[in-house]
Structure formats: structure tokens, C-alpha cells
Amino acid sequence: MKLDCYKIYDVAPEIVPGRSNRDWMDAFPDRQPYRCLPLSMANSTGWEILCPIDLNISWNGGPGKSDIQFTTKSDPRAIASFADSHFQRGIVTFHAGHLFQTEPGWGLWTMGAPNHFKDGIAPLSGLVETDWLPFPFTMNWQMTRPGSVVFKKGEPFCFIMPMQHKLLEDIEPERKLLSSNPQLESDFKNWATSRQNFNDKLVAGDPESRKAGWQRHYMRGETTTGDAAEAHQTKRRLKPPRDV
Incomplete structure (x- = not known):
């Protein structure tokens, strides 16, 4: 099984296997959340696409494109190729910098990294038919209230998981009494x-x-x-x- 990740330009965000650790899980006494194996397995079942720069996003609550402002401590010229407010209304659009292709019947489930929470903004999930698509997808996040959020360099802004989504239609759920x-x-x-x-x-x-x-x-x-x-x-x- 191949997952082809075509860089659109010479420089593109880094892609790494999903990491099982989370800061909020580490903060618990005795790292108790790691006792929940489904949590750490979900965290690592896919690949993370990482922010190439530190990015501060501010939204005043308005519906327009100019109501979202982006700043960075890095070269500000890097912002335009990475993030914008294309859909407006508090939605932040990230560019993954890659065109992905999967084998026939396989697509990519795109989302925020599992169990990775950010106050003030929420990831929008998508299912992309990458077995035929000749152009890239974007990763979008919805600001949940006016204010500012920060994505740090090296933080995942997108999580991809290949899946044979068409097989789901062959599944026949049945409810039964346990007895x-x-x-x-x-x-x-x-x-x-x-x-x-x-x-x-x-x-x-x-x-x-x-x-x-x-x-x-x-x-x-x-x-x-x-x-x-x-x-x-x-x-x-x-x-x-x-x-x-």
C-alpha cells in the first residue's frame, strides 16, 4: 500500500507519524490517561502535518475576510502560502503543501490530531477521494469565539488517515439483545x-x-x-x- 505525498513546491510542511503523547495527558498524576489504550492508539493512527511557522490568529467576530488577522515571529511572507481566511466567517484555511494520492478505493480522512485540543478554535473534518484527485485539499478550522489562538511551529494542524471508505457501505449493522x-x-x-x-x-x-x-x-x-x-x-x- 502506497501513500504518495507530492510536494507542490520545494519547501512544504513536514509530515510525521502520529505521536501518542499529549500535553494534557502528561499533566495527569501518574500519566493516568495513558492507561486508556484506545486514546494513545487513536493519537498515533495516522500522520500529522506540522506547522512550518509560529502563527498567531486573531478574529474580531466579524464575517469578512479582513476580520481574521495573521501574524508570525517568523518571516511574514511565509503566511500567505500557509494560512488565510478564504471561507471567511471565522474559518481559518491551512494549506497542506502536498498533493496526496492513494490506491484505488482508498481516500484520506482529514481532521485535527485526535485528542489534541485548542481553546477557541475547532478542526473541521473531511473525507477526500485521493484515489483520483489531481489537486490538493485544504485543512480548515473554525474559530469558536472572537479572540486569538496560536499554532506553534511543529504543532500538527492536520491529521490524515487512509481508509477504504467505500467498504463502509457493505457493512450491515444489527442490534441484538446481549442475551x-x-x-x-x-x-x-x-x-x-x-x-x-x-x-x-x-x-x-x-x-x-x-x-x-x-x-x-x-x-x-x-x-x-x-x-x-x-x-x-x-x-x-x-x-x-x-x-x-
Whole structure:
């Protein structure tokens, strides 16, 4: 599977594999959010496109193009090729600097980096048919209120994840009572009982439970009865783009 990243000009924003760490996760005592494996796996399931400059964005709340102002501590001439207010109404448009091509049937889900929050501005997600598209897409963010936000150099402004989106139309969701699957219901009840017992011991100050801190069934890829999952990952190791 190839993901072709064509630089439109000689200089383009850097693209790196998604990083699992987040500042807000690091700030928790004992880095508790990293116990939630789905969080860190989501953070690293895709590629980040990084800001090439520090960029300050100010919006006065107005609907026009001139109501958004961009400044930088870097060369101000770099702003025009990177960010503007093309759609107006508080929307900031970033230029990824690349034209992406994927294999037939594959597209790119474009969004902000998962679980990476910015106060005052929110990323707009898109699904791009990059298996035929001969021109680049833009990454857009919506200012959520008048004020200023800063994107630091090296901070992700776009996150891309290839997906075979057309296969989704072949999926047939079915809702069932859990009792219709006796084995799954039994496994669920075992988990629920184990979870409640562990939490009760934590509240009661049980030394062993407090030392353990949390149950690690999902992290280890096993059920409460010790049955191991056939396929389980705790880290995502994506390849960085290479220049050819």
C-alpha cells in the first residue's frame, strides 16, 4: 500500500507519524490517561502535518475576510502560502503543501490530531477521494469565539488517515439483545463483577488494589478469565515519509 505525498513546491510542511503523547495527558498524576489504550492508539493512527511557522490568529467576530488577522515571529511572507481566511466567517484555511494520492478505493480522512485540543478554535473534518484527485485539499478550522489562538511551529494542524471508505457501505449493522449471545453475555458479566469488586476494594483502601491502581485486561489484550486476544496491539508504528 502506497501513500504518495507530492510536494507542490520545494519547501512544504513536514509530515510525521502520529505521536501518542499529549500535553494534557502528561499533566495527569501518574500519566493516568495513558492507561486508556484506545486514546494513545487513536493519537498515533495516522500522520500529522506540522506547522512550518509560529502563527498567531486573531478574529474580531466579524464575517469578512479582513476580520481574521495573521501574524508570525517568523518571516511574514511565509503566511500567505500557509494560512488565510478564504471561507471567511471565522474559518481559518491551512494549506497542506502536498498533493496526496492513494490506491484505488482508498481516500484520506482529514481532521485535527485526535485528542489534541485548542481553546477557541475547532478542526473541521473531511473525507477526500485521493484515489483520483489531481489537486490538493485544504485543512480548515473554525474559530469558536472572537479572540486569538496560536499554532506553534511543529504543532500538527492536520491529521490524515487512509481508509477504504467505500467498504463502509457493505457493512450491515444489527442490534441484538446481549442475551442472544450466551458466551458474550457470560464474559460481560464476569467483567462487570470483576470491575465492581476491584472498585469496591479501591474505595475500601485495600492495599493490593491500591498498589495495582487499575485493571489491565484491555491493555494486556485478555478477558477477565485470562483468555488472550488473537490480535492485540499496544503501539502503532507507522513509517515516516521518505524522499524519493
